[in-house]
Amino acid sequence: MKSTTMKRRTFGALTTGALVAAAGAPQAADKKVLRFVQNGNLTILDPIWTTAYVTRNHGYFIYDTLFAMDEHNAIKPQMVDKHEVSADKTLWTFTLREGLEWHDGKPVTSEDCIASIKRWGARDTMGQKLMDFVKEMTAVDPRTFTMQLKEPYGLVLDSLGKPSSNVPFMMPKAVAETDPFKQISSQIGSGPFIYVNAESKPGEKHVYLKNPKYKPRSDAPSGLAGGKVVKVDRVEIIEMPDPQQQVNAIIAGEIDLIEQPPHDLLPVLKADKGVTPVNWNPLGQQFILRLNHVQPPFNNPKIRLAALHCMRQEDYLKATVGSPEYYKVCGAAFVCGTPNAFDAPNGMLVKPDFEKSKALLKEAGYDGTPVVLMQSTTLPVLTNTAPVTKSLLEQGGFKVDMQSMDWQTLVTRRTKKDPPSQGGWNVFHTFSVAADILNPISCTYMAANGDKAWFGWPTDPTMEKLRDSYTKETDPAKAKELAHAVQNRALETAQYGWIGQWYGPGVARKNVTGWLNAPVPVMWNISKA
Amino acid sequence: MIDFIARRLVSIIPVLAVVAIFVFLMLRLTPGDPAAVIAGDNATSDQIALIRTKLGLDLPIWQQFFIWLGDILRGNFGESFFFKKTVVDLIAQRLQPTLALSICTLIIAVTTAVPLGVIAAYRNGSLLDRFVMGFSVLGFSLPTFVIGYCLIYIFAIDLGWLPVQGYTRIEVDFWGFVEHIILPSITLGIIYVALIARITRASVLEVLNEDYIRTARAKGLSNRVVLMRHALRNAAVPILTVIGIGIALLIGGAVVTETVYGLPGLGRLTVEAVLSRDFPTIQAVILMFSVVYVVINLLIDISYTLFDPRIRY
Numbered sequence: 001m002k003s004t005t006m007k008r009r010t011f012g013a014l015t016t017g018a019l020v021a022a023a024g025a026p027q028a029a030d031k032k033v034l035r036f037v038q039n040g041n042l043t044i045l046d047p048i049w050t051t052a053y054v055t056r057n058h059g060y061f062i063y064d065t066l067f068a069m070d071e072h073n074a075i076k077p078q079m080v081d082k083h084e085v086s087a088d089k090t091l092w093t094f095t096l097r098e099g100l101e102w103h104d105g106k107p108v109t110s111e112d113c114i115a116s117i118k119r120w121g122a123r124d125t126m127g128q129k130l131m132d133f134v135k136e137m138t139a140v141d142p143r144t145f146t147m148q149l150k151e152p153y154g155l156v157l158d159s160l161g162k163p164s165s166n167v168p169f170m171m172p173k174a175v176a177e178t179d180p181f182k183q184i185s186s187q188i189g190s191g192p193f194i195y196v197n198a199e200s201k202p203g204e205k206h207v208y209l210k211n212p213k214y215k216p217r218s219d220a221p222s223g224l225a226g227g228k229v230v231k232v233d234r235v236e237i238i239e240m241p242d243p244q245q246q247v248n249a250i251i252a253g254e255i256d257l258i259e260q261p262p263h264d265l266l267p268v269l270k271a272d273k274g275v276t277p278v279n280w281n282p283l284g285q286q287f288i289l290r291l292n293h294v295q296p297p298f299n300n301p302k303i304r305l306a307a308l309h310c311m312r313q314e315d316y317l318k319a320t321v322g323s324p325e326y327y328k329v330c331g332a333a334f335v336c337g338t339p340n341a342f343d344a345p346n347g348m349l350v351k352p353d354f355e356k357s358k359a360l361l362k363e364a365g366y367d368g369t370p371v372v373l374m375q376s377t378t379l380p381v382l383t384n385t386a387p388v389t390k391s392l393l394e395q396g397g398f399k400v401d402m403q404s405m406d407w408q409t410l411v412t413r414r415t416k417k418d419p420p421s422q423g424g425w426n427v428f429h430t431f432s433v434a435a436d437i438l439n440p441i442s443c444t445y446m447a448a449n450g451d452k453a454w455f456g457w458p459t460d461p462t463m464e465k466l467r468d469s470y471t472k473e474t475d476p477a478k479a480k481e482l483a484h485a486v487q488n489r490a491l492e493t494a495q496y497g498w499i500g501q502w503y504g505p506g507v508a509r510k511n512v513t514g515w516l517n518a519p520v521p522v523m524w525n526i527s528k529a
Numbered sequence: 530m531i532d533f534i535a536r537r538l539v540s541i542i543p544v545l546a547v548v549a550i551f552v553f554l555m556l557r558l559t560p561g562d563p564a565a566v567i568a569g570d571n572a573t574s575d576q577i578a579l580i581r582t583k584l585g586l587d588l589p590i591w592q593q594f595f596i597w598l599g600d601i602l603r604g605n606f607g608e609s610f611f612f613k614k615t616v617v618d619l620i621a622q623r624l625q626p627t628l629a630l631s632i633c634t635l636i637i638a639v640t641t642a643v644p645l646g647v648i649a650a651y652r653n654g655s656l657l658d659r660f661v662m663g664f665s666v667l668g669f670s671l672p673t674f675v676i677g678y679c680l681i682y683i684f685a686i687d688l689g690w691l692p693v694q695g696y697t698r699i700e701v702d703f704w705g706f707v708e709h710i711i712l713p714s715i716t717l718g719i720i721y722v723a724l725i726a727r728i729t730r731a732s733v734l735e736v737l738n739e740d741y742i743r744t745a746r747a748k749g750l751s752n753r754v755v756l757m758r759h760a761l762r763n764a765a766v767p768i769l770t771v772i773g774i775g776i777a778l779l780i781g782g783a784v785v786t787e788t789v790y791g792l793p794g795l796g797r798l799t800v801e802a803v804l805s806r807d808f809p810t811i812q813a814v815i816l817m818f819s820v821v822y823v824v825i826n827l828l829i830d831i832s833y834t835l836f837d838p839r840i841r842y
Contacts, residue, residue, distance in 0.1 A: 041801060043611040043612050043801075043805075044567065044611060044613070045613070049567075050567055050568060050569045050572075051568065051569030051572055052569040053569075055569075123576070125573070165569060181579050181580065181583050182583065183613055185613070201622055201793065202612045202614070203612075203622075203623065203793045203797065203798060203801065204622075204696070204793035238695070238791075239791075239793070240694060240791045241788055241791075241797070241801075242788050242789060242791070244678065244789075245681075245693070245694050245788075245789060245790070245791055248678075248681055248682075248685070248686060248693045248694070249693045249694050249695075249791070251686060252685055252686055252689070252692070252693040254692060254693050254694060254695065378804070405560070406561070406804070408560075408561040408562075408565070408566055408804060408805065408806055409560040409561050411562070411565040411566065412560055412561050412562035412565050413560060415562070415565060415574050415577060444573070451574070452573065452575065453573075454573060455574070
């Protein structure tokens with residue numbers, strides 16, 4: 001960085017004839033500025049209004065949470081100092097830490113938190129479930145509030161400490177009272193950074209300053225929990241859509257961190273002495289194969305099962321990620337390496353059984369009508385999944401009509417319940433960050449309540465009963481058994497396919513240290529030498 | 530002349546009306562739902578439907594059209610679905626990098642290409658002429674991103690003379706601005722140098738065979754005066770046309786260069802808006818581009834009269 005800047009300044013002086021002074025001054029200041037490139041542009045600044053990951057990341061800069069997930073996937077208090085639950089497990093009492101302040105200097109109060117939980121509860125799937133159980137929330141005093149439940153609910157802390165979209169961020173009452181379907185207009189939080197509206201230009205950069213009044217917890221940082229100690233003065237999110245340009249910029253020292261460069265550029269980065277890969281999200285991500293339960297042929301459970309018997313995770317992972325260093329064949333719906341991880345029985349989704357698929361198709365009377373497979377061509381990580389599915393399904397006796405389109409067209413078309421011949425669909429792929437799919441409630445793909453379920457609209461009362469039992473179970477061991485039952489049920493009914501776990505490391509310049517292992521790229525604890 | 534300019538300005542109105550209707554219908558008939566993009570990947574159908582209602586996208590198309598038309602006539606171009614800013618503010622914020630890139634590209638292109646074209650025509654068939662023609666073909670053939678990445682590798686990464694990406698506003702730091710705009714302007718300039726040099730050469734070559742050039746030479750005028758005052762001036766109309774169209778294309782089409790160099794300009798804004806189906810932004814940007822095209826064409830027509838007194842409106 002130093003030599004590049006010097007050369008540049010010398011070049012500037014020579015070519016322009018001007019004396020470009022103080023070349024060293026910006027470098028000294030530079031150590032306190034962290035420049036970060038995310039996957040995608042940050043346009044919406046309301047993390048309750050959208051589930052977009054870039055907006056969730058913005059939320060972690062400026063807001064704080066009552067609870068947070070540590071690096072061992074345990075939920076720990078964050079803004080909360082202490083919490084108690086009554087013997088009948090229906091009354092929860094939360095006390096906030098002392099001295100919490102909003103960015104405008106006002107104290108954080110119980111009423112702020114109640115309003116924030118309500119707004120989040122109106123939008124988030126897990127929040128909605130929690131609110132179904134909440135009878136009332138009451139502010140006992142400025143630092144204490146209670147949550148009275150109608151009946152015991154096993155996921156109170158998991159909900160309030162939900163790590164990914166939508167995250168229950170705490171906002172000032174006046175902001176949190178905004179209609180949940182309208183964007184907030186204030187960016188005041190109580191988090192470790194302050195958003196600088198005047199300097200931020202969407203499409204160009206977003207600027208965050210260290211919050212000097214933020215009081216980190218005294219415990220060591222761990223995942224999203226623990227002490228959020230900010231070690232730089234300022235973070236700039238630089239909007240840079242071209243991955244090759246991100247790589248050029250980090251090699252030249254113009255940026256410090258990239259959230260997740262494409263896998264094919266990692267060898268270039270590894271070869272450079274100035275940068276290093278950082279596997280900041282050790283849980284990774286998971287590919288999903290979604291089937292449409294309301295249209296033939298996948299309205300027939302046998303035909304859905306035939307499709308799942310064609311799956312071979314490794315084919316997807318090789319085609320999309322490439323190097324085994326960055327993927328894992330994993331039969332667990334709730335992500336390998338987490339408390340609810342169970343292997344799928346008989347190697348299902350891992351080892352294909354094409355003969356079984358053909359037999360099931362014959363039994364079900366599949367008439368050979370091609371299934372419409374939507375391929376997204378604009379999200380590089382998903383582009384190769386559809387051709388793999390086409391090949392695997394054809395080997396299992398299906399006829400496949402793969403239709404290519406951009407991701408925005410796909411996300412619109414997937415909302416249509418019409419027959420594929422009239423603009424509907426049969427199959428598509430997506431992927432989820434592991435933190436979003438760690439249990440049967442946060443994993444939207446497991447919902448089987450028909451029209452209210454995620455696209456594909458599975459209807460299965462047995463699955464819904466199992467998920468309900470999971471929510472009410474307060475014994476962790478029993479809850480784990482229920483999560484296992486949910487996964488088994490999803491396979492029995494061929495609700496959807498989890499088709500491979502993969503990792504996308506970030507990249508940091510070597511003078512940048514302290515990037516924490518967490519499901520979200522967080523900027524506290526990072527120092528720049 | 531004033532009458533001509535007035536007539537041309539009035540003729541912009543029906544052009545814009547047709548463009549407006551076409552853009553509106555095209556966007557609404559293209560698959561893609563901004564509400565689905567806004568809601569994010571984990572949102573359910575119900576959540577997306579609520580956002581559609583909030584944005585007024587569930588109204589019949591004709592109703593949406595009249596609401597939009599009414600707003601436009603009142604000078605209200607609406608608010609971006611995504612950026613929570615008025616479209617006018619958004620365009621104003623992104624205008625400077627694109628204008629700077631266009632102007633610098635044009636300066637590089639015109640100052641290099643016109644002399645090159647004139648000399649190539651004068652030395653028709655020489656090594657220099659063949660070099661200029663060869664460069665022209667190369668300039669057209671190489672995609673912008675290839676030129677861009679090569680220049681970045683040489684001047685930014687290897688030599689470290691210039692920054693890889695980004696943009697510094699001229700009012701914030703003039704030298705920073707210069708540093709950031711040089712490489713993108715050269716990258717884009719190469720194509721325009723190729724185009725303008727070729728047209729200049731062809732036009733000047735045609736004029737050089739005219740009787741009045743022979744007369745000028747017979748009068749004993751120097752080569753410089755013959756070329757600059759007689760040949761180039763008479764060959765100016767096609768050159769001005771290509772430069773004018775070049776400006777319009779530059780303002781509307783610097784997408785690849787802006788992406789490669791991370792310039793936050795209108796080209797990138799348009800791509801982002803199209804990918805996220807941000808209807809108000811796309812509509813306003815396209816309308817603005819249409820105005821730019823019409824106005825530049827008008828300026829080209831006016832400039833003809835300066836170079837060729839025979840042309841009168």
